[in-house]
Amino acid sequence: MTNRSSAHAADIIIDYEEDSYRKQTQEFFHDLPHNIQQYIINLFPIASWIHRYNLQWLLRDLIAGATVGVVIVPQSMGYAKIAQLSPQYGLYTAFVGLCVYCLFATSKDISIGPTAVMSLLVGQTVTRITSVHDDITGPQIAVALSLLTGAIAMFIGLVRLGIVVDFIPAPAIAGFMTGSAITISIGQFPKLFGIKTVNTQDSSYLIFGNFFKHLPDTKLDVAFGLSALVWLYGVRFACQYLTKRYPKYSTTFFFISIMRNGVLVIFATLIAFLMNIGKSVSPISILKTVPPGFQAMGVPVVSTNLVSAVASSLPSGVVILILEHVAISKSFGRINDYTIDPNQEIIAIGFTNIWASFFGAYPSTGSFSRTAIKARSGVKTPIAGIFSAIIVLLALYALTPAFYFIPDATLAAVVIHAVADLVSGPSYIKRLAKISLWELFVFAAGVIITFFTTVEYGIYASVGLSIVILLVRIARPKFWSLGRIPLSSSTGTIQTSNEKSDPIEQQNYLYVPQNHPSLGKLVEDLPTGILMCRIDESFTYPNSSYIADRIIAYCKEHTRRANVVLSKGDRAWNDDANPVRDAARANLPRLHALIIDFASVNRLDSSGLQAIVDAQNSLNRYAGQHVEFHFSNILHPAIRKSLIVSGFANQPRAGFEDEHEANEKEILPIVPASRDGPIQRHQTNHTSTSTTGDDIEEAVETHYAQDNKEGKTFNSSDEESVTTAHSIYLPRDRYPFFHWSADEAVRTASRSIINRPEESSTVAVDHAEPQH
Structure with a gap:
């Protein structure tokens, strides 16, 4: 963990130093004699x-x-x-x-x-x-x-x-x-x-x-x-x-x-x-x-x-x-x-x-x-x-x-x-x-x-x-589509020049499954174009395909397809477009961002990582634009590292000739890609402006800078928080698509949606966002 003062001296920016295999090997052999001795003693x-x-x-x-x-x-x-x-x-x-x-x-x-x-x-x-x-x-x-x-x-x-x-x-x-x-x-x-x-x-x-x-x-x-x-x-x-x-x-x-x-x-x-x-x-x-x-x-x-x-x-x-x-x-x-x-x-x-x-x-x-x-x-x-x-x-x-x-x-x-x-x-x-x-x-x-x-x-x-x-x-874990319930307003303080404190209110939410037996009737939808889900199991090879299919089906059910007209010859063989169903979803918003709660995920292997990539690729084609994938409550550093390696820390994933190839990248291909043959181009409408990680990071930095300039010291979280002598700001990850609270993930996705010209005129700004 490192502290960085780009916005304010008190901001905590989360990052991890990589523990190299060489260092782990050295520590293993250093501790080996003691471990052998302890092993023999423990036998009796x-x-x-x-x-x-x-x-x-x-x-x-x-x-x-x-x-x-x-x-x-x-x-x-x-x-x-x-x-x-x-x-x-x-x-x-x-x-x-x-x-x-x-x-x-x-x-x-x-x-x-x-x-x-x-x-x-x-x-x-x-x-x-x-x-x-x-x-x-x-x-x-x-x-x-x-x-x-x-x-x-x-x-x-x-x-x-x-x-x-x-x-x-x-x-x-x-x-x-x-x-x-x-x-x-x-x-x-x-x-x-x-x-x-x-x-x-x-x-x-x-x-x-x-x-x-x-x-x-x-x-x-x-x-x-x-x-x-x-x-x-x-x-x-x-x-x-x-x-x-x-x-x-x-x-x-x-x-x-x-x-x-x-x-x-x-x-x-x-x-x-x-x-x-x-x-x-x-x-x-x-x-x-x-x-x-x-x-x-x-x-x-x-x-x-x-x-x-x-x-x-x-x-x-x-x-x-x-x-x-x-x-x-x-x-x-x-x-x-x-x-x-x-x-x-x-x-x-x-x-x-x-x-x-x-x-x-x-x-x-x-x-x-x-x-x-x-x-x-x-x-x-x-x-x-x-x-x-x-x-x-x-x-x-x-x-x-x-x-x-x-x-x-x-x-x-x-x-x-x-x-x-x-x-x-x-x-x-x-x-x-x-x-x-x-x-x-x-x-x-x-x-x-x-x-x-x-x-x-x-x-x-x-x-x-x-x-x-x-x-x-x-192989068949629980998959929850999440909504939110407004909580009683939490109180922070404004530090003024004369050191007087005035209370301000910051709306926080409780995020629960939409079909919760007790709280389901209180659940409200997230801001337009934003969806959230939770996976209650490690994301590994036995369940990766199932979870990816559930994510795609959930997002398609609550959003509409891009208004792209393709000829019969250009349409993909596996295109599941249905005119009746698409007409019924015509009034739904286009998908802008999906937030995945990783609080219950303690392992992510290469198959699970590839499944997330495949899900994003499929949703990009369905929405006709880049769909942001945000991740909240990543508790294990190894999971965070895997997501960084696959390019989810800064989206769209870069490193290839163009965005199409980057989005179709296999993390660990089973069969190496052929060097011969044509490059496949996708028949999707990419005229909409894609929001990059740099755009989001700049928006986040601006948001925090304005808050600090106004003297706000409130701390966003999923629960009520009260400023005390030992309170800190909500930690921010170094990367803009990783979040330490569901509220912060929703607010970040809400800020980035205004950069899409097609959506900015119709989308409602999340009322939890502080007005400046």
Whole structure:
């Protein structure tokens, strides 16, 4: 920004110094050593807080870790069954995730381990592959998925591509998670009732139908399953009620509620043990042998045959791995007032799964239910996960004999109770419908497709639809034709020689869409021959042609064609002249200037720039004269620079042999223009005087000079402005077609219209223009 005193010492003239690529390169290499050092330090966030660790933190982490440990043991065994694996694989997955994550964590709350959605994906993948390949086992598939998805996630985090998470909206995540929760719950119904004649590997709708078909085959397991659900929900609702009734005991009721899973499994196991005394065959389905320790530990053996078999599940696995984890960590970060680093979290979850593959674990990620428990338990640091891991380790080495008699129906109840919280209820659907029907469609697609097919297809469908909708919104942005509403007069001051101040009034306007639902009836047109529009999106290659067409159609609808009579031979093949339509528009003014509000445009590429050029060329031919393009509220220096390069700073664009060639110049031609052949001349009437940038700049300088001579210090803007001790003049751009307010753009266009001989006798001077 530079100050120039051509009109007055206090005038602020806007300009920008170009930041050369050489300077940017020098700065990059100058900062490179520091950036590399900071990058390495950021890989281990634990180093930034471990030196502040104290006994009070230790106590709270111990309580939170033990609480989560009690919950994760039965959950992990139940989730392993969903993944079509033996129960111990769920414990392996829980142990490694809890241990390793704390080294890389930027979230204190999140709990890593087996989750319902990831277990469902692993289970569907195991079923699909083992049905085709007899030589591949379920544990091999699980280990391969853990290693490969972890490696891909870690790569994404290391190269800082975590931004891809932002392209997937929350309704898409909620959709496939809700669909997965419903699918898991339905898959647990046969186990809950002890029905073994239903194939739980079928699609959900088939399981649902076959469940009712074979309902007469219900066994004694139903007593364990239904009583378990009654216990789990009864304790939860009772504790919630008592917490509201007796708030001072809220912590006590919270821990009682959390213990309901462990108490249920202990008593159900005890009853099952008593029922099996003296019997060779159990009357109910039980868990049976769970090998102690880490029986599957070893270097992963991943063959090319195995990689090709699991390859189709890797994209959806990585999506679940990253999305579920980052979404949960961000949510609890907002709740508990700290910020997470998505890239670092992706590195953490990637390394955790790579390391877990050496223990025979399947992919793990953040769990919503256990994270909520951990946060409510008063956790202080990620080290709490180690205490949860100790509980899992104790279960693996000391409690496996007791796991033998755990009823399958009880584990099914634990799973159903856990995944039910993942279902987005009617209140969420109602709010989403009020906010966006398109997002509701994405949510519904994720739920329905997951329910009728697999979680993979549900993810692909919801994510794909979200991206398509995003691209459509970019390619078809909102285009607003603007009018104005007079505001209450703003007061400035006149500084006289005797230093007395007298108030003057300067009319300012509010510029709104002409079809605004509340203000539309108050909108009035701009001065004759001047139009204004606003684009609510970046002006780039997907939408450039659409926006140009909207600009041209809008201008033609509100102005008349030049009175030029062409013979049939001279008329262009694509001339859309219509005698009836032109006669209806005969009383409209010719287009003098178009003002484009760039306040919502944060990027302008070469295609967008060419589209503006094409629009101006088309309107020049339609109006039979040069149409000024003014730009207001250009907030990004790069956009301003692009407009300068293309010649919009001083119009008509110069640099070629004549005005016709200048107006037809391509900014970046795809195919170089041929040096042979005739120069095309346009059959338009250019007898009207075109206003150049120099003419406008001279008029603007004269306007400001007269204002300063009279002592006016008012400041034009879109809103009311009051002169204060710290007020400044409205900044002026160095170039006359760039403006810092819509009012100033309209006034500048109104001043230049009088230089057109044909229009000056009929045009009404904008009454907002100060009279001299």
